[in-house]
Amino acid sequence: xxxxxxxxxxxxxxxxxxxxxxxxxxxxxxxxxxxxxxxxxxxxxxxxxxxxxxxxxxxxxxxxxxxxxxxxxxxxxxxxxxxxxxxxxxxxxxxxxxxxxxxxxxxxxxxxxxxxxxxxxxxxxxxxxxxxxxxxxxxxxxxxxxxxxxxxxxxxxxxxxxxx
Amino acid sequence: xxxxxxxxxxxxxxxxxxxxxxxxxxxxxxxxxxxxxxxxxxxxxxxxxxxxxxxxxxxxxxxxxxxxxxxxxxxxxxxxxxxxxxxxxxxxxxxxxxxxxxxxxxxxxxxxxxxxxxxxxxxxxxxxxxxxxxxxxxxxxxxxxxxxxxxxxxxxxxxxxxxxxxxxxxxxxxxxxxxxxxxxxxxxxxxxxxxxxxxxxxxxxxxxxxxxxxxxxxxxxxxxxxxxxxxxxxxxxxxxxxxxxxxxxxxxxxxxxxxxxxxxxxxxxxxxxxxxxxxxxxxxxxxxxxxxxxxxxxxxxxxxxxxxxxxxxxxxxxxxxxxxxxxxxxxxx
Numbered sequence: 001x002x003x004x005x006x007x008x009x010x011x012x013x014x015x016x017x018x019x020x021x022x023x024x025x026x027x028x029x030x031x032x033x034x035x036x037x038x039x040x041x042x043x044x045x046x047x048x049x050x051x052x053x054x055x056x057x058x059x060x061x062x063x064x065x066x067x068x069x070x071x072x073x074x075x076x077x078x079x080x081x082x083x084x085x086x087x088x089x090x091x092x093x094x095x096x097x098x099x100x101x102x103x104x105x106x107x108x109x110x111x112x113x114x115x116x117x118x119x120x121x122x123x124x125x126x127x128x129x130x131x132x133x134x135x136x137x138x139x140x141x142x143x144x145x146x147x148x149x150x151x152x153x154x155x156x157x158x159x160x161x162x163x164x
Numbered sequence: 165x166x167x168x169x170x171x172x173x174x175x176x177x178x179x180x181x182x183x184x185x186x187x188x189x190x191x192x193x194x195x196x197x198x199x200x201x202x203x204x205x206x207x208x209x210x211x212x213x214x215x216x217x218x219x220x221x222x223x224x225x226x227x228x229x230x231x232x233x234x235x236x237x238x239x240x241x242x243x244x245x246x247x248x249x250x251x252x253x254x255x256x257x258x259x260x261x262x263x264x265x266x267x268x269x270x271x272x273x274x275x276x277x278x279x280x281x282x283x284x285x286x287x288x289x290x291x292x293x294x295x296x297x298x299x300x301x302x303x304x305x306x307x308x309x310x311x312x313x314x315x316x317x318x319x320x321x322x323x324x325x326x327x328x329x330x331x332x333x334x335x336x337x338x339x340x341x342x343x344x345x346x347x348x349x350x351x352x353x354x355x356x357x358x359x360x361x362x363x364x365x366x367x368x369x370x371x372x373x374x375x376x377x378x379x380x381x382x383x384x385x386x387x388x389x390x391x392x393x394x395x396x397x398x399x400x401x402x403x404x405x406x407x408x409x410x411x412x413x414x415x416x417x418x419x420x421x422x423x424x425x426x427x428x429x430x431x432x433x434x435x436x437x438x439x440x441x442x443x444x445x446x447x448x449x450x451x452x453x454x455x456x457x458x459x460x461x462x463x464x465x466x467x468x469x470x471x472x473x474x475x476x477x478x479x480x481x482x483x484x485x486x487x488x489x490x491x492x493x494x495x496x497x
Contacts, residue, residue: 002314004307017314023307025300075304088315110303112331113310 001118003149005111006077008055011130012142014149015105017113018089019079019097026074026106040106043076050078050102058155059131078104079152096151098158105155114147116140121149170448177443188436195429202422209419213412220405226398246391250384257380264373271366278359285352292341292348299338306331431479438475442468 003014004023022045029041029052038057043050082100085093121138128136128148137151309327313320450456450464 002310004311017311020311022311023304025304088317110307113307113314113328 001116003114003116003147004077005114005147006075006107007109007111008059008107009061009130012111012145012147013107014111014114014116014140014147015077015079015152016092016096016149018085018092019152021078021080021084021102023110024076024078024104026076043104045078048102050104052076052104052106053156055105055107055155059135061130072108074106074108075110076104077107078102079156096153098153099156103156105152114142116147116149124148166452170452173448173451177447180443181440184436184439188433191429191432191436195425198425199422202419202425206416206419209412209416213409213416216405216408216412220402220409223398223402223405246387250388250391253380254384257377261373261377268366271362274362275359275366278355278362282352282355282359285348285355288348289345292345295341296338299334299341302334302337303331306334434479435476438472438479441475442472 002017004017004020005012005014007013024045027043029043031041032039032051038054040052040054043052079099079102080097081102082093082097085097120140122140124133124136124139126133131148135151135154137149140147140149306327309330310324313324313327316323447468450461450468456464
């Protein structure tokens with residue numbers, strides 16, 4: 001499968017490219033009062049209102065790990081919705097893309113698009129820093145880097161029960 | 165007895181003549197000695213005068229070479245005197261200092277130019293940042309293109325290749341601008357150090373040059389003073405040489421007493437001649453001649469005396485009456 005990669009601090013993360021709708025440079029967003037702290041706010045991209053997740057906060061990073069934050073240029077990875085994925089890959093839509101609302105994830109640096117052989121995907125190792133195993137679909141050793149493939153549904157708050 | 169008296173008288177006459185001859189000889193000797201000495205003295209004084217003139221000429225030449233700055237200004241006269249040397253050195257030094265001040269001013273100008281260059285470098289860095297931003301946008305664009313291609317599945321594969329090529333381009337241009345950035349940063353560092361050097365040059369050299377000019381000015385003033393003193397002394401020496409020349413002139417003029425000596429000598433010669441005649445008074449014929457009475461003898465002697473007197477008077481009248489060389493206050497020897 002093709003994986004769109006990016007970095008979050010020292011983490012090298014990847015998302016199945018079929019789930020990605022587009023990538024933007026970060027822009028001003030409108031905060032949502034009373035929401036979770038990992039909800040950065042609402043974005044309006046070409047008329048669509050998108051809920052933007054702060055991925056670092058969602059992964060439970062402390063303020064120390066978050067760093068200064070200000071001045072660091074970030075990117076928004078906008079996800080496809082369930083119905084959009086359904087048109088391309090119905091099986092994937094059913095198993096991995098339960099959400100119907102347009103959402104996006106704020107990440108640090110953009111990487112490349114990587115071709116991953118499915119057999120090479122390993123289960124998440126124990127004692128992995130910076131990210132809970134719940135959010136990890138699997139890991140791939142890649143040029144001495146460990147590429148962590150995100151389980152986006154879990155990240156967005158859909159657990160196995162609702163998706164299954 | 166008479167013969168004996170006659171013999172004695174003759175002896176007296178011959179002795180008298182012999183002595184006169186001796187006087188004449190000595191007189192001639194005096195005359196020759198004086199003539200000889202005067203000749204030598206005149207030569208010597210003339211030599212002294214010409215030496216003095218020569219000395220005066222030399223000193224005058226020296227004075228004129230030291231003071232001659234009125235005529236030598238037009239450059240046709242290549243001779244350099246001390247005053248000219250001092251003013252020429254002063255002129256050269258002034259030019260030199262002005263040059264250094266000019267260089268210093270230009271260095272300051274250069275510092276400003278370098279500042280301009282520095283800010284332009286900063287602009288280049290900014291432009292490179294813009295290029296980086298474009299590269300980054302291109303990168304985002306290519307990623308999005310890959311995403312769209314992935315959606316199209318098999319059909320999008322060709323488009324995916326184009327998208328990854330675009331991404332490569334973006335990465336290349338990013339690298340390229342990074343390299344330019346590195347070069348610009350180095351240039352900026354070099355420019356800063358050049359600016360430092362030029363600043364030191366601009367501030368330091370001028371003070372040194374002005375100090376040096378002050379020192380040389382002082383020395384030139386001293387040289388000028390020495391020169392003035394020397395010129396004054398030479399002027400005095402010229403005056404003394406003039407006096408010597410005048411006095412030698414007077415001395416040479418005074419040598420004319422030779423003429424007087426010659427005249428006196430001639431007069432002496434005449435007197436000796438007359439005295440020779442005076443020996444006739446002792447003529448034995450008159451004193452002891454036969455056939456002469458005492459009265460006759462007396463008369464003859466009277467005649468001889470008269471003739472002699474007349475001769476002396478004639479000589480006295482022709483002789484030079486001057487007894488000294490006084491013409492002014494000059495004393496001979």
